[in-house]
Amino acid sequence: MNYKQLKFFSLVISLFILSLGLFYHTALWAFLPVVLLYLFLVSRGSAKLQANFFLNALCTAGKPNQLAITFDDGPHDFTNHILEVLEKHNVSATFFCIGTHAEKHPEMVQNMIAKGHTVGSHSYSHPVKWGTLSEKKVAEEITKGAETINKISGHKSLLFRPPFGVTNPRIARALNNTNLKVIGWDLRSLDTSIKDPEKLYKRVMRKLPGKNIILFHDSQKQTIEVLDRLLTHCKKVGINIVSLGDLLNISTHE
Numbered sequence: 001m002n003y004k005q006l007k008f009f010s011l012v013i014s015l016f017i018l019s020l021g022l023f024y025h026t027a028l029w030a031f032l033p034v035v036l037l038y039l040f041l042v043s044r045g046s047a048k049l050q051a052n053f054f055l056n057a058l059c060t061a062g063k064p065n066q067l068a069i070t071f072d073d074g075p076h077d078f079t080n081h082i083l084e085v086l087e088k089h090n091v092s093a094t095f096f097c098i099g100t101h102a103e104k105h106p107e108m109v110q111n112m113i114a115k116g117h118t119v120g121s122h123s124y125s126h127p128v129k130w131g132t133l134s135e136k137k138v139a140e141e142i143t144k145g146a147e148t149i150n151k152i153s154g155h156k157s158l159l160f161r162p163p164f165g166v167t168n169p170r171i172a173r174a175l176n177n178t179n180l181k182v183i184g185w186d187l188r189s190l191d192t193s194i195k196d197p198e199k200l201y202k203r204v205m206r207k208l209p210g211k212n213i214i215l216f217h218d219s220q221k222q223t224i225e226v227l228d229r230l231l232t233h234c235k236k237v238g239i240n241i242v243s244l245g246d247l248l249n250i251s252t253h254e
């Protein structure tokens, strides 16, 4: 169920309870389950990009044995190491860059493009309060982030990944005014919280079967080793590392 359907069903159920009031005595608390269910589904939809609740995000492709590697939050101190690992295995990946980070390390963004990787935007400043920003502020973050990445990379990227994967009606409306495609994931590595490479690798291995888009962060040191091991494993078991464009059959830039 998406946000539009939820609003419709909530209205119908509320009207039904109201109409019951014409014949029976209905107290205000009769609306409580509807309100609670509404709030639960809205907060779940806001936090779970894969639910496609407020907008359609591309999170999987249903293609067994194909995997696209994605990195958020860079460019960062470890980005060059990540690029070396990708080069060693001769595969390409997608980097969702933060505008302010790209301004600090423009050469890293240009290096990504030069080495055949895809670059997308991950907002201008990755605000901690992303989920509570006004529509105007959200639109500024999206536009300025994309413009910054495009200017530095020399490519007009069509890809956007929302900070924290959080969406809401304001974010959905702001994105509707752009031609950006929202990209999610179906395998969250959790590399921002699992610092031990062995534990992180085990988690990725456990979750890997059947998944198409993995989310890493090039801001995490342990990700370098885990990426190397993952790519070795994929080659061994016949999982093809593909670009997001090929996996989802979309154009990633103009």
Ligand SMILES: [Zn+2]
Residues within 6 Å of the ligand: 072, 073, 122, 126, 163, 164
């Ligand atoms: Zn992020």
